[in-house]
Amino acid sequence: MQSQDVAPRPAPPSGAVVGVEQAEAALVEHYPRLVRLAHLMLPPGLGRGRRVLTAHALVQRALPRGRAAGDASVIPAQQSGGGRDGDPGYAFVRLQVVRTALEAGLPLRRWARPRRSQLPPVLPQVWGLRLFPRSGGADELALDQRLSALSGPARAAYVLRGLEKLADAPLRGVLTAAGVEDPAAALREASGVEARDALLDSPGFDPCSLQARPTDLMRRRRHTKAALAAGAALAVCGALLALPGDGWGPDGAAAPSSARNPAAEAALDPARLERVAPAAWKSSARADFSVWPARGGLVHDTALLRRALAVWARPGTSVQVSATPGTPSGAPPGPPQLLYAGDVDQARVVLLYDGLRIARYAEPKDGTGGAALDFARVDGASRAEASAVVLGRTDGNVRYLIAPWVTGAAERDLLKPSAGAMDLTLSADGSASPLAGPPRTGTCTSWNVLQVEDASGTRLLTDLGELVPARLTTGRPGAPREAAGAQGLREWAPFACSLGSVRSGGVRTVNAWQYARQPLPDGSGSASWVCTRADTWRGGGTRALAQFRTPGGTYGAVVARAGDSPACGSRDPHVLAGVLWKSGAGVWYLLAAGGRDTASVEATGGVRGSATGPLLAVRARQGARAELKGTLADGRAVTGLR
Numbered sequence: 176m177q178s179q180d181v182a183p184r185p186a187p188p189s190g191a192v193v194g195v196e197q198a199e200a201a202l203v204e205h206y207p208r209l210v211r212l213a214h215l216m217l218p219p220g221l222g223r224g225r226r227v228l229t230a231h232a233l234v235q236r237a238l239p240r241g242r243a244a245g246d247a248s249v250i251p252a253q254q255s256g257g258g259r260d261g262d263p264g265y266a267f268v269r270l271q272v273v274r275t276a277l278e279a280g281l282p283l284r285r286w287a288r289p290r291r292s293q294l295p296p297v298l299p300q301v302w303g304l305r306l307f308p309r310s311g312g313a314d315e316l317a318l319d320q321r322l323s324a325l326s327g328p329a330r331a332a333y334v335l336r337g338l339e340k341l342a343d344a345p346l347r348g349v350l351t352a353a354g355v356e357d358p359a360a361a362l363r364e365a366s367g368v369e370a371r372d373a374l375l376d377s378p379g380f381d382p383c384s385l386q387a388r389p390t391d392l393m394r395r396r397r398h399t400k401a402a403l404a405a406g407a408a409l410a411v412c413g414a415l416l417a418l419p420g421d422g423w424g425p426d427g428a429a430a431p432s433s434a435r436n437p438a439a440e441a442a443l444d445p446a447r448l449e450r451v452a453p454a455a456w457k458s459s460a461r462a463d464f465s466v467w468p469a470r471g472g473l474v475h476d477t478a479l480l481r482r483a484l485a486v487w488a489r490p491g492t493s494v495q496v497s498a499t500p501g502t503p504s505g506a507p508p509g510p511p512q513l514l515y516a517g518d519v520d521q522a523r524v525v526l527l528y529d530g531l532r533i534a535r536y537a538e539p540k541d542g543t544g545g546a547a548l549d550f551a552r553v554d555g556a557s558r559a560e561a562s563a564v565v566l567g568r569t570d571g572n573v574r575y576l577i578a579p580w581v582t583g584a585a586e587r588d589l590l591k592p593s594a595g596a597m598d599l600t601l602s603a604d605g606s607a608s609p610l611a612g613p614p615r616t617g618t619c620t621s622w623n624v625l626q627v628e629d630a631s632g633t634r635l636l637t638d639l640g641e642l643v644p645a646r647l648t649t650g651r652p653g654a655p656r657e658a659a660g661a662q663g664l665r666e667w668a669p670f671a672c673s674l675g676s677v678r679s680g681g682v683r684t685v686n687a688w689q690y691a692r693q694p695l696p697d698g699s700g701s702a703s704w705v706c707t708r709a710d711t712w713r714g715g716g717t718r719a720l721a722q723f724r725t726p727g728g729t730y731g732a733v734v735a736r737a738g739d740s741p742a743c744g745s746r747d748p749h750v751l752a753g754v755l756w757k758s759g760a761g762v763w764y765l766l767a768a769g770g771r772d773t774a775s776v777e778a779t780g781g782v783r784g785s786a787t788g789p790l791l792a793v794r795a796r797q798g799a800r801a802e803l804k805g806t807l808a809d810g811r812a813v814t815g816l817r
Contacts (some may be wrong), residue, residue, distance in 0.1 A: 201264035213231035471517025501713030551642035593662035700726030735816035
């Protein structure tokens with residue numbers, strides 16, 4: 176068998192632009208496939224458990240180290256194609272996985288400094304369990320043995336050819352970029368193994384679907400006893416050192432840690448839960464979560480409520496705890512308000528509210544382990560933002576608990592503005608019938624949202640993977656309007672799929688603002704410039720996307736983005752962005768647009784030009800790089816989003 180070495184990693188291609196957000200989105204979307212690739216490329220000699228953890232570690236470390244993997248000042252050109260094959264973020268992450276998997280298979284030399292991928296992974300770690308994929312059949316075992324006999328580059332070539340369906344030419348390019356010195360030899364060696372592409376996709380090679388077995392229990396018990404003895408000795412020494420002499424102890428005037436706290440004890444008592452009267456919202460000056468009544472068929476199940484409160488205060492190791500960014504997950508400061516307790520699909524669910532957060536406790540109805548505790552920050556919620564809370568998600572469907580003032584709920588596909596809404600059934604306890612959730616992976620062919628109606632109007636809410644759906648609006652920052660109208664639906668339709676980029680970010684509202692329309696220089700019509708801005712409950716972590724849509728285009732293209740920026744917001748309702756656009760005649764142009772209060776726009780760098788007013792169109796070369804800056808009517812400067 177011919178040995179293959181991995182050369183030092185080459186420099187990235189000039190002009191490649193892969194932002195860390197784009198790479199992260201590709202990694203999250205295609206995580207199972209990337210881990211499968213890494214698992215199959217790693218040498219079986221690592222052992223089943225370490226091979227699984229190393230595969231996950233290599234994929235999780237595949238993001239670029241800086242803000243971008245290339246020159247982030249490049250104004251990106253429009254790209255065609257979609258999915259995995261046309262995604263430069265996926266190609267970048269896949270290359271990193273291939274490179275590090277090949278490095279992990281290199282033998283350790285006595286005097287050479289080991290590479291990070293050759294060492295046991297720091298993260299992820301599993302304590303007390305051994306994890307390994309499900310056992311495959313005789314065919315999977317035979318294929319694994321054949322792959323183990325191949326060199327690392329040949330094994331990578333076989334896996335990329337079988338799973339990624341790469342032809343020889345692009346496959347040689349990937350291997351070369353990954354540092355393989357002789358890709359042709361790797362391809363010849365891989366061709367010596369019979370192609371079994373279907374087996375590569377089998378559960379026996381899936382490191383995301385795992386079996387668990389305990390480690391050496393007797394050895395673990397001995398180590399635990401030794402650790403407890405050492406911890407007790409350390410605690411005694413610390414207590415002796417902390418004893419006060421003349422003056423305060425280390426905690427000042429605080430009571431001992433063993434003292435009973437009446438407020439904390441009251442927060443764990445189901446009898447002390449706040450329960451709002453069913454009709455309180457009708458006469459209250461407020462319309463938010465504080466006037467929601469306690470609903471559900473299990474509001475008097477004291478044992479369930481006690482478990483929910485206890486888990487909130489002291490979640491055990493078996494509890495899956497999640498919180499939106501910026502949301503504390505500690506115990507409530509006092510007795511919280513009960514919003515809901517009842518059966519939801521295959522779980523018992525309790526919703527609680529403490530004035531700052533909504534907490535959702537869920538446990539399986541069949542009595543098996545695996546409770547979940549989710550938190551979402553909702554302080555200062557308005558009537559519109561307190562219209563619904565997620566009760567549960569099952570098989571891609573979402574079930575909501577609806578506010579008591581909502582008179583009707585419906586499901587609507589945001590990508591089809593002319594299609595009607597499908598009414599949802601509201602039960603007596605306020606829960607709505609399930610609706611199909613937005614796609615989490617794969618091609619975006621629909622984006623279903625919740626439409627609610629009350630005395631104040633109709634509004635749209637979208638599930639972004641959190642407890643509280645985000646409110647959708649349209650219009651100029653500072654004076655947005657609800658997106659449920661005919662015009663709002665038309666404005667959101669081309670840009671609905673971009674909502675996936677702000678998933679799980681603690682998003683409160685997302686506004687779509689068409690800030691400019693630009694006649695195309697070839698006379699083929701006018702393009703739309705839209706800025707979508709996601710504001711969060713915590714204030715920070717905002718995201719602004721500048722999107723460009725040509726006449727007749729089904730979807731808008733994200734051409735620039737900014738995080739934690741006031742652009743497109745009520746504090747700074749200004750934006751400037753550009754794109755390299757290719758006309759039907761094959762001529763490239765730099766197109767740029769600002770808001771209506773932009774007095775002039777100037778491009779410098781690889782493309783030079785200026786224009787009076789908010790629009791700029793200059794002939795350019797393919798791949799040209801430019802910097803944009805504009806001047807507002809009051810003389811202030813505005814820089815382009817990147």
